[in-house]
Amino acid sequence: MGFARYLPVLDWGRRYDRRDLGGDALAAVIVTIMLIPQSLAYALLAGLPPEAGLYASIVPILLYAMFGTSRALAVGPVAVVSLMTAAALGDVVAQGTAGYATAALTLAGLSGVMLLAFGLLRLGAIANYLSHPVISGFITASGLLIAASQLRHVMGIEAHGHTLPVLLGSLAENVRDTNAATFALGLGTTAFLFWVRSGLAPLLRRLGLTSGAAGTLAKIGPVAAIAATTWVVWQFDLQAMGVAVVGEVPRALPPLTRPDLSLDLVRQLALPAALISIIGFVESISVAQTLAAKRRQRIDPDQELIGLGAANIGASLTGGFPVTGGFSRSVVNFDAGARTPAAGALTAAGLALAAVTLTPLIHYLPKATLAATIIVAVLSLVDLDLLRRAWIYAKADFAAVATTVTLTLLLGVEVGVSAGVALSILLHLHRAARPHIAEVGRVPGTEHFRNILRHEVLTDPRIVSLRVDESLWFANARYLEDHIQARIADDPTIRHVVLQCAAINEIDLSALESLEAINARLDEMGVALHLSEVKGPVMDRLRRGDFLSHLSGRIFLSQHDAASELATG
């Protein structure tokens, strides 16, 4: 395939026809209308000027359309990544300064380079190391944090912080300064948007629209709220009553920008960029795979990394901030009939048109409206029932979820997601460290060997036969040592230990050393260690070391051979 494998556009582009264009164009119009308020809102959430949201939606979408493999994924600023951006930048530079916007470019650039590198190294499987409950818990906690952070715009007060206690404390401190006009506007918009979500779609369906069309119309409801509140502010001069508005937005295409790549800043942002990359990738790939499955299409995770990497590098060079594939916009894109990534390219064109024509219209757009759209969007991500489901299903999963939710709320997004991932891995190691080991005996009249605890079987007091039901590796190797030691220590009649290895697919170097230790210890007690039913690849590997030359016993082709030869021997 050569370099073409890195450019999926060359594949679908050759077959592009009028039917594709029809579907893509309609989807692009709807997604553009939906993305304008979303882009402005997520820029606000990230602590950036509103135009950054538009810029982050134009070039990144184009680049993803060239490099990505999903036919329906819509790339741009999303809620959780915008929150992580604000948290990362807040630790480094003061919001509102020129350095803040430049640092956002750096963050997007670093994230883009990391994603690209992961993709070229074919590390698409990295998404697998994050357990679903940890991700869901993280998104739930992030949703709560985002909603709390936007309350200040709805109330028209000052507040700061990236953790729930600081945010709420800060809100409580300034609650007396609440601006009545802002609060009325914000509360009204929030209520309207909740009604659009829950009440409008059913209403439209009763009026005869199809379910898909009603859902799509409901999803562009924020546009109506924005138009209405902007008009109200302008008409009744609410600015004079203290309602904060978006203000002057440059009427321009995305500018060419250069991220600040000073070593100091890069070092400070490297870890947040890595977390943003991984979380963004996991969110994006889940959406892409869900949508692809609906049309029996396939997603290449490695190429997705490259697509998202290109999109983020594009964002960093054109005045944006970190982006990824968004859930709701991708679903809208899919439902509206997008057939190829060209829908994304057309969306980018639509947003570019908006950036040069519509920006004067949003001068009077109140920040409270944007905050309301964010709150309504993110509260749909909050799934506290997850805690209950995890508790019922398995305590280990609950521990991982509860830790992630609690630490994200109390200590921030970076600590929360890192701790959740680390804990879920440790809990897995903890469970995996105790492999299932069954002592087996022969089923009378057959050559089959079964667990002596579950079946009536024949055994020989001088021979202990153990079946290990998992591959041997460092976390469970010592357990096997202890298990055998415990079985042998108190029973001086034992002369032979046979490990039935049929279920062992791999023995790593730690486990090999454990086998050597077991062999040496048994040898000192006058007990021989034998193996039976060793798989071919495992045997090949064992031959590379000198374990077999030290082995006190023998290798048997079958457990039956082992039992019968040792019994007569």
Place this chain on the structure above:
Amino acid sequence: MGFARYLPVLDWGRRYDRRDLGGDALAAVIVTIMLIPQSLAYALLAGLPPEAGLYASIVPILLYAMFGTSRALAVGPVAVVSLMTAAALGDVVAQGTAGYATAALTLAGLSGVMLLAFGLLRLGAIANYLSHPVISGFITASGLLIAASQLRHVMGIEAHGHTLPVLLGSLAENVRDTNAATFALGLGTTAFLFWVRSGLAPLLRRLGLTSGAAGTLAKIGPVAAIAATTWVVWQFDLQAMGVAVVGEVPRALPPLTRPDLSLDLVRQLALPAALISIIGFVESISVAQTLAAKRRQRIDPDQELIGLGAANIGASLTGGFPVTGGFSRSVVNFDAGARTPAAGALTAAGLALAAVTLTPLIHYLPKATLAATIIVAVLSLVDLDLLRRAWIYAKADFAAVATTVTLTLLLGVEVGVSAGVALSILLHLHRAARPHIAEVGRVPGTEHFRNILRHEVLTDPRIVSLRVDESLWFANARYLEDHIQARIADDPTIRHVVLQCAAINEIDLSALESLEAINARLDEMGVALHLSEVKGPVMDRLRRGDFLSHLSGRIFLSQHDAASELATG
């Protein structure tokens, strides 16, 4: 058992008799003689005054004798932990200051509290999460670092640093200042000690000693070197020629000391203390288990944590520094006939006697001699052949070892061991993320189902039967999704997918969500998902969620039931 389970001394103490005392007393005499130079040397390595080494060997040994479960383990300062101590303290306070010794107490105290907490929480399995090759690689690299750090004493020059490049650069810078008398003495001692190790034992055996006695005598060879060089320095006034000596050592029992528990220091030392605790525990438990196995005794890892925790808390309260079970001293103790932990108590008494009587004698002990004993001791830990063995055995193990060795040498002990542990876990996840999945068909004339790639079997084009050979959990759940998606996407004749679950011992919440996603996606393609041979505990857990109510297909008791009913259905 009540509290007595935490005091193994109550168990073995009740049965203690004259025969035990004989063995223990002889072992104690030999170990005491061996420990005097070792204790002084490891204090030097940790950057502490020599008496700290003696103090760290007295009360900790006593406490371990009360709380530990090993009959032969000898606790005290060891090379790798002393190096880690120097590295941790060097980042925080300047060597030679009063704050340095106090910080060493803090480090021992923190480590003791952590070990105790791990023990009470029954986390003895924590040692399993460190792969053997990573530990061996770390010890090898530490040995090289220690040897390099001691060269300055052998040469009588200044040098500093906790990484190989800094140490060697620093040595190269000052090599012109080499003190001739010191270098002659240091080199001579090193050569003598190497000869003791490699030449003396065979010589003694030829003179008629048993192999064990010859080995033990060879191991106390350093005492002869110390006596001889001390006498030479005193007799010929080598101090005047620039030979650095140990100098004034207080003639006293271990003092009562109070570690500095200021929040700032605790925060700085918490991570190093955790690493020291885990590495120390892993070293100690390996030695203890090896020796216990030789006498068919058992070690309780949780109680070992408590024993080591008590020993380190003791060290922090009596002028010591972090301690753990040492390999060579424990082997000497065992070979010399130690029968119970009382041998340790007697060793402590011997060392206390030495501390109040022998300390004036070591005034003229040259530091070069101590450095020589350290170099000879640690070079026996260096096992660079490990890299070759790991390379031959498995590339993943090699990657973990090579990373550990390289980063320990280049960036220091803390980065090295952390990176090695993290990489070995990631490599395991990487391998575990691809479970073995076999497509199965019926062996003609039987009810058995086997891999279609390996056996002549009967299949139905409408039914895909997959046998998953591992438990399903977050790292491999997505692989199953992809695998099924890939198998189904291009084959529109498929109507049923059957997962044969006989080898699945566990399904975590991530995997459950993947099964739900698989079920939903297949459903949209008009394919039903069925399960067969689900184990009881897995079935119980599945019933707790609502997966079964969404399942598009059925649950079959056996794969044969599934295949025959779906074929006719």
